Amino acid sequence: MRFGEHLRSSMIKEYYWYYIAYEDLKKALKTGYVTEPTPENARPDRQAWSEDDEKHFVTLLESELDKVFNFQRIKSAEIARRIQASETEVNDVVARLDNSSSSRSDSASNSRSSRRPPSDEDFLLLEQVLSDIIADVHDLAKFTQLNYTGFQKIIKKHDKQTGWHLRPVFAARLNAKPFFNDNYDALVVKLSKLYDLVRTKGNPVKGDSSAGGSQQNFVRQTTKYWVHPDNITELKLIILKHLPVLVFNPRKEFEEKDAAISSIYYDNTDTWELYQGRLKKTEGAEAIRLRWYGGMESDQIFVERKTHREDWTGEKSVKARFSLKEKHVNAYLSGRMTVESIFEKMRREGKKSEEEIDNLEQLAREIQYRVITRKLVPVTRSFYHRTAFQLPGDARVRISLDTELTMTREDNLDGRSRAGDNWRRMDIGVDWPFPQLPPEDVERFPYAVLEVKLQTQAGQEPPQWIRDLTASHLVEAVPKYSKFIHGTATLFPDRINLLPFWMPQMDVDIRKPATRKFGIQRPPASAPLSTTETPEDDESDEDESNEARWAEDTNRAEATTADQEALFADTDGNALDIEERIAAQPLPGDEDYPLYDSDAESVDSDELEEARRVGGTYYYKQLAKYYAHNAGNAMVHCLTALIPRPRPTSMPAPEQNGITVMGNKRTVKRFQAPKGKRIHVPVRVEPKVYFAAERTFLSWLEFSILLATIAATLLNFGDDYITFGSSWAFTVLAAVALLYSLMLYVWRVDKIRKRRDVKRVYYEKWGPTVVGLGLVVIVMVNFGLRARQAGFLAKDGDLDDAPHGGEL
Numbered sequence: 001m002r003f004g005e006h007l008r009s010s011m012i013k014e015y016y017w018y019y020i021a022y023e024d025l026k027k028a029l030k031t032g033y034v035t036e037p038t039p040e041n042a043r044p045d046r047q048a049w050s051e052d053d054e055k056h057f058v059t060l061l062e063s064e065l066d067k068v069f070n071f072q073r074i075k076s077a078e079i080a081r082r083i084q085a086s087e088t089e090v091n092d093v094v095a096r097l098d099n100s101s102s103s104r105s106d107s108a109s110n111s112r113s114s115r116r117p118p119s120d121e122d123f124l125l126l127e128q129v130l131s132d133i134i135a136d137v138h139d140l141a142k143f144t145q146l147n148y149t150g151f152q153k154i155i156k157k158h159d160k161q162t163g164w165h166l167r168p169v170f171a172a173r174l175n176a177k178p179f180f181n182d183n184y185d186a187l188v189v190k191l192s193k194l195y196d197l198v199r200t201k202g203n204p205v206k207g208d209s210s211a212g213g214s215q216q217n218f219v220r221q222t223t224k225y226w227v228h229p230d231n232i233t234e235l236k237l238i239i240l241k242h243l244p245v246l247v248f249n250p251r252k253e254f255e256e257k258d259a260a261i262s263s264i265y266y267d268n269t270d271t272w273e274l275y276q277g278r279l280k281k282t283e284g285a286e287a288i289r290l291r292w293y294g295g296m297e298s299d300q301i302f303v304e305r306k307t308h309r310e311d312w313t314g315e316k317s318v319k320a321r322f323s324l325k326e327k328h329v330n331a332y333l334s335g336r337m338t339v340e341s342i343f344e345k346m347r348r349e350g351k352k353s354e355e356e357i358d359n360l361e362q363l364a365r366e367i368q369y370r371v372i373t374r375k376l377v378p379v380t381r382s383f384y385h386r387t388a389f390q391l392p393g394d395a396r397v398r399i400s401l402d403t404e405l406t407m408t409r410e411d412n413l414d415g416r417s418r419a420g421d422n423w424r425r426m427d428i429g430v431d432w433p434f435p436q437l438p439p440e441d442v443e444r445f446p447y448a449v450l451e452v453k454l455q456t457q458a459g460q461e462p463p464q465w466i467r468d469l470t471a472s473h474l475v476e477a478v479p480k481y482s483k484f485i486h487g488t489a490t491l492f493p494d495r496i497n498l499l500p501f502w503m504p505q506m507d508v509d510i511r512k513p514a515t516r517k518f519g520i521q522r523p524p525a526s527a528p529l530s531t532t533e534t535p536e537d538d539e540s541d542e543d544e545s546n547e548a549r550w551a552e553d554t555n556r557a558e559a560t561t562a563d564q565e566a567l568f569a570d571t572d573g574n575a576l577d578i579e580e581r582i583a584a585q586p587l588p589g590d591e592d593y594p595l596y597d598s599d600a601e602s603v604d605s606d607e608l609e610e611a612r613r614v615g616g617t618y619y620y621k622q623l624a625k626y627y628a629h630n631a632g633n634a635m636v637h638c639l640t641a642l643i644p645r646p647r648p649t650s651m652p653a654p655e656q657n658g659i660t661v662m663g664n665k666r667t668v669k670r671f672q673a674p675k676g677k678r679i680h681v682p683v684r685v686e687p688k689v690y691f692a693a694e695r696t697f698l699s700w701l702e703f704s705i706l707l708a709t710i711a712a713t714l715l716n717f718g719d720d721y722i723t724f725g726s727s728w729a730f731t732v733l734a735a736v737a738l739l740y741s742l743m744l745y746v747w748r749v750d751k752i753r754k755r756r757d758v759k760r761v762y763y764e765k766w767g768p769t770v771v772g773l774g775l776v777v778i779v780m781v782n783f784g785l786r787a788r789q790a791g792f793l794a795k796d797g798d799l800d801d802a803p804h805g806g807e808l
Contacts, residue, residue, distance in 0.1 A: 003149065003153050004022055004023060012142070015071070015139065015143050018067060019068070019143070019147060020064050020067075020068055020151060021060075021064055022150050022154060024060070025064065025154045026154070028056065028057045028060055029157065029162065030046065031046045031047040031048070031053060054164055058166070061151075064151075065151070065177055069177040072140070072143070072144055072147075072179040072182065073179070075136075075143075079137060079140065079187065080187070083187065083190055083191065086130060086133065087194055089129075090194050093118045093126065093202070094197060096116070097117060098202075099117075123198055123201050127195070127198045130191065130195050130198060131522070133191065134195075134240075135520050135522040135523075138234050138237050138520040141184060141234070142233075142234075144179060145229075145230055148180040151174065155170055183256065184233050188237070188387070189245050192244045192245035192389075193245070193247075195240060195244075204244070221454045222451055223477070224449060224477075224478055224479070225449070226447040226449065226478050226481075227401065227447055228509075228511050229448065230511065231474045235448075235450070235469075235474050235475070238474075238519065238520060239399055239469070245388070245389055246392065256385065257295045257430050260384075261292075261383070261384055261385075261386050261402075262381060262383050263290070264289060264290045264378050264380075264381050264410055265379060265382070265488070266290075266376040266378055266379065267379045267380075267488070268374055268376055269377060269379060273374070274286060274288065274376070275489075278482060278484065279498060280680065283308070283309065284308065284309070286306065287306040288303075288370065289304050289306075289484070290304070290423065295430050298326070299326050299327075300323050300324075300325070300326075301326050302321045302324075303324055303364070303367060304321035305319070305320055305363065305366070306318075307319075310686065320363050322360045322363060322364055329423045330423055332364075333371050335372050339361050339368065342361075343360060343361055377412070377419075378411065379411050379488060379492075380407055380408070380410060380484060380491060381407065381410050381424065382407050382483040383405070383406045383408070383430065383434075384403060385404050388401075389401075396454070396455045397455075397462070397463065399451070399452050399453070401448055401450050401451075402448060403448045404432045405448070405483065406433065406442060406444050407486065407487025408437060408441055408487075409442075409491050409492075410425055413495075418441070440491075441491070443487055443490045443491055447510065449481065449483070452466060452470065468518060472516075472518045473512040474519070476510040478502050481500075482500070485500050496677075497678065498677070499677055499678065501679055501680060693745060693749060693752065694745070696745070696748075700737060700740075700741030700744075700745075700767075704734045704735075705734075707730050708730070708735075710730050711727045711729075711731040712727070715727035722789065725785075726781075726782045730778060733775070737767075741767070744764065
């Protein structure tokens with residue numbers, strides 16, 4: 001869909017006259033024809049773009065910018081005033097509720113009970129008012145995003161068609177009237193607090209908001225999603241209707257830096273063992289990071305270790321951490337500061353039990369030992385603004401949305417000293433988007449990351465609204481996504497050869513068409529709203545006009561919801577978790593079509609690249625093996641091509657790779673990793689996989705022994721050439737099956753150990769086929785020879801029984 005059509009279909013009718021006049025600006029870019037159009041020349045050349053044309057276009061563009069900027073500023077101020085008025089009303093209703101509660105306990109306070117206590121209708125009216133404001137915030141955010149995109153599109157079209165470069169000049173004008181820089185986070189925090197008060201009827205859930213920060217061990221069920229920037233504000237507004245924004249310090253006015261989170265990830269730059277372990281999800285794989293909240297002035301640093309546990313172990317992956325003063329970090333990581341001195345003050349204060357302190361000391365000792373012995377250094381920093389939705393002190397349902405996600409290099413490689421001898425670089429802080437950094441040092445992630453973390457009891461299902469949210473068009477499931485893995489893979493392209501499986505999806509637009517009615521809905525105007533001036537008419541007409549369109553997708557939406565609910569079904573310890581079930585879902589239309597080429601790509605070429613770095617005779621041995629393998633494949637392909645058979649029609653190569661969404665269908669294309677690199681697809685390996693391979697080998701061995709027994713029996717008890725030939729045929733077939741199964745078993749165990757996603761590890765079509773055909777051939781030949789022998793014997797018998805007079 002072209003942007004002009006998208007703009008027209010996405011306009012809010014109340015804001016219609018304040019959108020950018022995109023079509024008028026496009027018409028202004030067209031000059032008159034050099035000659036009049038004729039039937040023979042319907043599109044003659046146009047006149048050259050003149051200075052007068054440029055002045056006219058710039059004037060029109062300036063007027064459109066003023067129109068959009070003024071409307072956005074006025075509407076934003078109006079929403080702020082309405083929120084303030086609603087806050088006054090909510091506080092008044094809550095005060096009346098508190099007064100009525102206290103008057104019941106103190107019958108002498110007649111003056112307090114003079115005001116009517118609030119009723120359910122009062123809270124319902126306030127909820128409608130706040131819902132209407134939330135809808136206005138959503139509409140204004142969509143209005144801002146569409147107009148900003150429109151200005152960028154028309155400037156690009158101008159520079160391309162006219163040859164006059166207006167982008168640098170107009171960028172300064174946009175910065176002077178930054179209607180697109182409005183941050184709605186402060187409004188979201190205020191609306192969340194008010195809506196939570198109204199939704200709970202003045203009795204919000206109370207608890208320690210910093211409970212999550214004080215926890216030492218986390219065991220959660222986490223699913224991760226990408227969110228397109230166009231859907232971020234809408235997603236926040238949807239979630240705040242069910243969960244309040246988690247504010248760690250309610251008495252402090254919200255500031256943008258309060259939501260900033262920075263993490264420094266450590267690894268060995270020679271082996272990248274932590275990266276490899278976290279990517280392959282090997283048992284016991286660790287990630288070590290240092291994290292702080294807020295600006296660079298934060299003095300409390302959390303030292304964290306994340307440990308991955310396979311399900312077959314019966315344990316859960318866990319994140320453990322302890323806090324450390326910033327001034328002690330370098331001494332602790334280098335071993336100059338003992339672990340006992342870190343927790344000496346904690347022991348004196350006695351706020352934690354002796355067992356808790358011992359556990360923290362053990363954790364600090366293990367992390368310090370790993371950093372020193374494995375030569376771990378800072379490699380990647382992740383920065384983002386987090387909006388967390390959670391009931392205070394209740395971590396059963398926690399949703400976090402990370403925006404402005406940026407990864408930066410922290411290493412001292414390539415002859416550049418970034419962090420130096422310090423545990424982090426000091427030339428950047430929380431000044432996103434870090435314009436002072438060179439392009440090779442920074443990776444700005446284009447999407448927001450949504451994490452849904454659940455701590456549900458056995459048999460308990462997640463809330464329905466979470467199921468609807470994760471099944472909606474607003475999010476794109478990306479199982480096992482990791483900021484550390486993504487940042488390290490993109491920032492070190494010359495050193496990392498194994499890429500995460502979501503890398504090819506970075507070039508695909510993750511926006512999807514809405515298949516059902518889900519999102520921010522304006523409440524019906526059943527009563528006059530005291531703090532809003534939104535018109536009440538035409539709303540029902542608009543809803544009725546959309547009913548037919550939404551009804552067409554009802555069945556498909558129900559099926560999608562059912563599939564999503566199946567993902568959350570309870571499983572035992574050895575079953576796939578939620579994210580792996582999402583990854584294992586087949587794409588519609590072609591269940592057997594692989595999404596990635598990991599099973600078809602040449603694994604030998606990756607091993608050859610590793611051997612090249614090792615060098616010596618090992619490299620030449622691998623090189624000879626590689627060329628021999630290619631020569632054998634080429635010979636097989638040539639022989640296959642000579643066999644006469646129906647040929648498929650040649651199709652042109654696809655123009656793009658990835659998953660494209662067209663209407664309600666998904667078109668799947670193959671991805672190809674860059675030369676010298678390989679896309680790692682998560683492969684689940686458990687001990688029972690090894691046992692299954694061993695049982696398969698034993699089955700082949702049993703079959704080979706059976707064939708050998710038949711051959712030995714025929715050889716020992718036969719007395720003619722047919723029995724002798726059959727015994728030798730069975731012997732050769734048994735030996736071939738035995739050698740084949742042995743080589744296949746060794747090869748399978750090697751690929752399972754390396755976690756290679758190769759089809760032949762789990763499926764083998766040639767071995768059983770060849771052995772089956774061999775048995776058929778041997779049995780049929782034996783039967784034919786025996787039948788022929790019986791025929792000859794019958795003829796000899798007839799001659800012997802004939803009378804002598806018949807002989808010549």
